[in-house]
Amino acid sequence: MNILILGSGAREHSIAWAVKQNPKCSRLLVAPGNAGIADIADISNINIENYHEVVKLATQEEIDFIIIGPEAPLAAGVSDELKNKGFLVFGPTKSAAQLEISKSFMKDICRAAGIPTAKHSTFDNHALAKKYVSEQGTPIVVKADGLAAGKGVTVAMDLATAYQALDDIFSTSNKNVDEKVVIEEFMEGEEASFFILCDGQKLLPMGTAQDHKRVGDGDTGPNTGGMGAYSPAPVLTKQIQETVIEEIVKPTLIEMERRGQPYQGVLYAGLMINNGQARLVEYNVRFGDPECQALMMRLGAQVLDLLIATSSGDLENAQINWANDHALCVVMASNGYPGKIEKGSIITGLQSLTSSSSQMCFHAGTKKEGENIVANSGRVLSLTTRCETLAEAHTLAYEMVKNIDWQDGFCRSDIGWRAL
Numbered sequence: 001m002n003i004l005i006l007g008s009g010a011r012e013h014s015i016a017w018a019v020k021q022n023p024k025c026s027r028l029l030v031a032p033g034n035a036g037i038a039d040i041a042d043i044s045n046i047n048i049e050n051y052h053e054v055v056k057l058a059t060q061e062e063i064d065f066i067i068i069g070p071e072a073p074l075a076a077g078v079s080d081e082l083k084n085k086g087f088l089v090f091g092p093t094k095s096a097a098q099l100e101i102s103k104s105f106m107k108d109i110c111r112a113a114g115i116p117t118a119k120h121s122t123f124d125n126h127a128l129a130k131k132y133v134s135e136q137g138t139p140i141v142v143k144a145d146g147l148a149a150g151k152g153v154t155v156a157m158d159l160a161t162a163y164q165a166l167d168d169i170f171s172t173s174n175k176n177v178d179e180k181v182v183i184e185e186f187m188e189g190e191e192a193s194f195f196i197l198c199d200g201q202k203l204l205p206m207g208t209a210q211d212h213k214r215v216g217d218g219d220t221g222p223n224t225g226g227m228g229a230y231s232p233a234p235v236l237t238k239q240i241q242e243t244v245i246e247e248i249v250k251p252t253l254i255e256m257e258r259r260g261q262p263y264q265g266v267l268y269a270g271l272m273i274n275n276g277q278a279r280l281v282e283y284n285v286r287f288g289d290p291e292c293q294a295l296m297m298r299l300g301a302q303v304l305d306l307l308i309a310t311s312s313g314d315l316e317n318a319q320i321n322w323a324n325d326h327a328l329c330v331v332m333a334s335n336g337y338p339g340k341i342e343k344g345s346i347i348t349g350l351q352s353l354t355s356s357s358s359q360m361c362f363h364a365g366t367k368k369e370g371e372n373i374v375a376n377s378g379r380v381l382s383l384t385t386r387c388e389t390l391a392e393a394h395t396l397a398y399e400m401v402k403n404i405d406w407q408d409g410f411c412r413s414d415i416g417w418r419a420l
Contacts, residue, residue, distance in 0.1 A: 294384060
């Protein structure tokens with residue numbers, strides 16, 4: 001098969017790495033890719049949110065299967081156009097992707113299907129939203145309704161922080177959201193991620209992970225797109241997973257089907273676990289980043305078969321073969337992230353890292369300038385390991401970090417601390 005992956009991050013690098021191992025993959029093309037992906041796949045520098053460009057590329061390259069990595073092309077309707085042209089595509093339609101694109105839509109699904117989630121209110125008026133926050137008090141959670149690249153959520157422990165989050169969302173300079181906000185109660189507990197492959201109402205649990213959203217050690221500082229992750233997540237016991245399937249995932253799929261928006265792809269359920277009970281925090285309509293890196297490390301070549309089965313409506317005959325192992329991913333980010341960063345700093349030491357089934361350096365935001373690899377975004381590298389125990393994976397990942405010579409980068413030193 002000729003396979004096309006859309007995306008440019010460590011998520012797409014890890015998917016490409018797994019897909020490449022499958023003998024069904026005869027040619028792998030990634031658009032737009034990055035410096036690391038260029039080592040294992042052909043690269044095409046197109047605008048992946050422009051369906052005309054994507055359809056043209058897929059047609060010219062005689063692509064058999066397309067995997068859409070990030071949420072932005074899904075929100076732009078790229079999946080719909082490709083499917084309309086007869087391509088086999090992994091990724092939901094724009095309509096079904098509303099589960100992530102609009103937090104207010106997701107909450108409406110929860111209400112209609114009786115899904116346990118945080119108490120909330122939605123506002124499109126700044127003053128009314130501020131009044132509600134002052135009445136509810138803190139801690140409180142403020143969420144931009146639209147896509148915000150993983151940085152649209154503020155867990156406010158005081159009113160000043162909550163008000164600033166509202167100011168940012170309702171600012172006319174913020175073009176990524178529709179000046180609409182969802183304000184939620186603060187849920188106590190431990191957050192974890194559950195990944196489920198879905199084809200309408202058929203589903204196949206794909207694994208669990210736990211990521212670290214806050215920028216600093218001990219889960220301190222502002223939220224980010226993710227500073228590290230590990231899989232599996234011990235807090236998501238088999239019993240809790242079964243309950244989540246019955247009380248959260250299945251009712252969601254049934255309600256989506258009822259609305260004429262059947263869901264096909266991977267459904268990422270962000271959950272809050274407290275006293276053995278799970279409530280839904282959010283849905284994402286693609287693999288999480290950096291959770292994906294840990295999952296791909298554990299699953300390897302079988303990923304391609306699973307994604308094809310999902311996209312072709314053959315989930316009933318699919319199965320996942322798990323090893324009794326653990327994976328851990330440490331993200332290295334540019335100094336200043338998730339705030340203002342400087343691009344272009346040179347990264348050395350990458351050539352000293354061994355690539356194998358037990359350790360990989362997935363590139364998130366890199367590009368090549370001459371002979372140098374330089375940082376090109378906030379999150380830049382994902383150092384990912386797979387071992388028999390989480391402690392061994394943790395040790396190996398941080399040994400990899402020591403080999404990276406990058407003065408303008410940093411990472412958290414405590415990835416996996418909850419489970420460890």
